[in-house]
Amino acid sequence: MNVRVYQGLGLDEYVGVLRKAVREHKLVLIMASCSVDYEGRGASTLGEGERVIIIKRDWAFLIHRPDGYSPVNWQPQSSIIDFEVHGGLLIIRAVRKKPREIVTVRASDISLVVVADMSDTAEFIEYVSEHEIRDLIARNPSILGEDLKITNIEKPVEPGFVDLYGIDNRNRIVVIELKRVTATKDAVSQLHRYVIAVRKSLGRQDVRGILVAPSITRSALEYLERLGLEYKQLNLKQLRRMLEEEKKKSDRKPGASLLEFLKRE
Amino acid sequence: MNVRVYQGLGLDEYVGVLRKAVREHKLVLIMASCSVDYEGRGASTLGEGERVIIIKRDWAFLIHRPDGYSPVNWQPQSSIIDFEVHGGLLIIRAVRKKPREIVTVRASDISLVVVADMSDTAEFIEYVSEHEIRDLIARNPSILGEDLKITNIEKPVEPGFVDLYGIDNRNRIVVIELKRVTATKDAVSQLHRYVIAVRKSLGRQDVRGILVAPSITRSALEYLERLGLEYKQLNLKQLRRMLEEEKKKSDRKPGASLLEFLKRE
DNA sequence: GGCTAAATCTCGTGC
DNA sequence: GCACGAGGTTTAGCC
Secondary structure, three states, rough: OEEEEOOOOOOOHHHHHHHOOOHHOOOEEEEEEEEEEEEEEOOEEEEEEEEEEEEOOOHHHHEOOOOOOOOOOOOOOOOEEEEEEEEOOEEEEEEEEOOOOOEEEEEEEEEEEEEEOOOOOEEEEEEHHHHHHHHHHHHHHHOOOOOOOEEEEEEOOOOOEEEEEEEEOOEEEEEEEEEEOEEEEHHHHHHHHHHHHHHHHHHHOOOEEEEOOEOOHHHHHHHHHOOOEEEEOOOOOHHHHHHHHHHHHHOOOHHHHHHHHHHHH | EEEEEOOOOOOHHHHHHHHHHHHHHOOEEEEEEEEEEOOOOOEEEEEEEEEEEOOOOOOOOOEOOOOOOOOOOEOOOOOOOEEEEEOOOEEEEEOOOOOOEEEEEEEEEEHHHHEEOOOOOOEEEEEOOOOHHHHHHHHOHHOOOOOOEEEEEEEOOOOEEEEEEEOOOOEEEEEEEEOOOOOOOHHHHHHHHHHHHHHHHOOOOOOEEEEEOOOOOOHHHHHHHOOEEEEEEEHHHHHHHHHHHHHHHHHHHHHHHHHHHHHHH
16 A cells, blocks of 8 residues: 655645546545534534545545534545645535535644545455345245245335335235334335235235334334234344355255355355 | 653563553554454454554554555444453453443554543534435525425424424425435435324325425436436535534624524634 | 334436 | 446435
């Protein structure tokens, strides 16, 4: 990694360094005392204070206060970034086209500028996503504690997509909405929409709606029962164990899924 | 701002610097080549690559790749952070108690460490939030183009909260759900829940549900009409003008709102 | 601590 | 380009 650190430069020198760095899509860090205005979908102002400003290679733009997870102001990638000196201040403007939004930084005191050439090509692999859980249940519907046959994954309806769709042992259609976190009334509404849509499109009333989640809020459960829908609890720990089991098995016979195997390499 | 820059130190020296900085709640920046594992609500792994790591005063923990708005891994404030050297690598662990989550960084090449004393006490002021729009409509219900009387803001029902609640000129109860962005089917469901709840609790059917938003998706509009609910378009530009007008007025007679006046000073 | 809903949400995916 | 839904969403507000 090629890293250059600048301190104690004049404003005009800083502007030169920053313009060049951004033009060349380097990663830029600025520590400065500044004030910030934002106007776009919303609007905000922030008085003078010391912050970290990050400009990424793709011109994503982040302003972080010394505390907290989230940036206080920002602009997502491919905004346009420019610098100028005005009234003894360094003005940084980050402009987004659509929606039209502008973040304006007025920096009075620049303590540090870092310009870095960074290389990061690694793949980011996530496990235990709703995706993975959904497919696991599709392969092993008995997880839900009854005799179901899953016929569709992400079946389109209305518009919208039913996570899992199948038939129970009494030939009733089953619509399943899956959540990997506590289910709220929003999730119940979502399931309800799908059930209504399926009933309407099939012209039959014996369509069950099942909300599958590790937990559910009290009022969501009441709401769900009032709508004649069902809730089934998910055991996440058990699911994880099953996922690991499956992974081990496919490791033993990698021919079964070459792509999976390659990914793991 | 007191800023210290470290480069070219040995691993043990870096650990010493980092431990001290974190213990003293300084802001810490690290540029390094590293791999990252996460395990908690979800799980992920990320191979070797060059990244920026930020540890904030409150021990919020961020790992940023060279591109994109969002951190690839993170830990919110008040996680526990510790450093150690193991097998020629700098290991950073950020642990969150509830939910139990761990981020583990294995850094092989440290290009830069910055430790800074930052001070930022400025107030962050947001405009044009749903909050503000809601209160403006409550004061001027004629914005909605009919003769309404708003009686409640954030009226609790069911549980849940109705943004605006009032009576129309034919004595019908009006339930208003407000969105400052394009309304989706989720918003329609939300409004529907409230209308059902109010009808039930009052034991009367003449309860109108109005979704107020700058725009609405096609399918959300269909869904809304099928449910017998109404949509009213918001003119955000007009609202902003009105908000500015009101602000000017209150500037002219600051006695009216001393607190507001003080805030503006 | 649980629940509810907003957010300049962002981001991916599908049409 | 819009719409829809997930997210380790986070954050704020209220009970």
